[in-house]
Amino acid sequence: MNTIDHRALVAQGRFETPLGGMLAAATARGIAGLWFDGQRHHPGALDVPSDSTQRWIAQLREELWAYFRGASMRFATPLDLAGSDFQRSVWQALLSVPAGETPTYGALARSLGRADAVRAVAAAVGRNPVSIVVPCHRIVGQNGSLTGYAGGLDRKAALLRLEGARAGLQRPLELAA
Structure with a gap:
């Protein structure tokens, strides 16, 4: 299932981040998508104006x-x-996971009252259309392993390090110029 309604989009904008380029897509109501370049489920080229000053894109940047x-x-x-x-x-539910915490897919499923639907929950986590903001990178495998990040496991590890989940302290990443 495609998790973005292209017809509702009003603007797109690109960002350079320490973890690579990102594409943001906005509707009149808010951000509909944020993807790393090369990310699984990236929508590809969008037929919508590029406008880095659009209010939601500028705020997100x-x-x-x-x-x-x-x-x-x-x-x-x-x-x-x-x-x-x-x-x-x-x-x-992902929006309620605080920075620095790394619950498992099973714990997330249980929190939704769907303990029997771990695979379905994991699939929904993987289709999250708004990387970083909807923090799917904070969800880990049953044994604590870093699994299942559409943006790549290196990025997942870097985001968790930034948030202090693994190292116990926050470390800012170098910003791209």
Whole structure:
């Protein structure tokens, strides 16, 4: 299932981050997508104007810079996520996982009252259309292993290091010029 309604998009913008380029897509209501270049489920070229000054894209860019500097782990940019009711419930649950915590897919499924649906929960986590902001990178395998990040395991590890989950302290990443 495609988790973005291309017809509702009003703007797109590109960001360079310490972990590579990212593409953001916005509707009139909020951010609908944020993907790393080369990420699994990346939508490819979007037939929507490039506008880095669009209000949600500009706000997200500032929040991402603060995140990568280690100044803030919070995002206030409104989201406009398209997906099934089940996917949206999983993504909503991800928003409640604090920086520095790494629950398992099983724990996430149990928190949703769906302990028997770990694979379905994991699939929804993997289809998260808004990397970093909806923190799917914080979910780990049953034994604590880093598994299943559409943006790549190297990026997942870097995001967790930044958030202090593995090392016990926060380390800002170098910002790309």
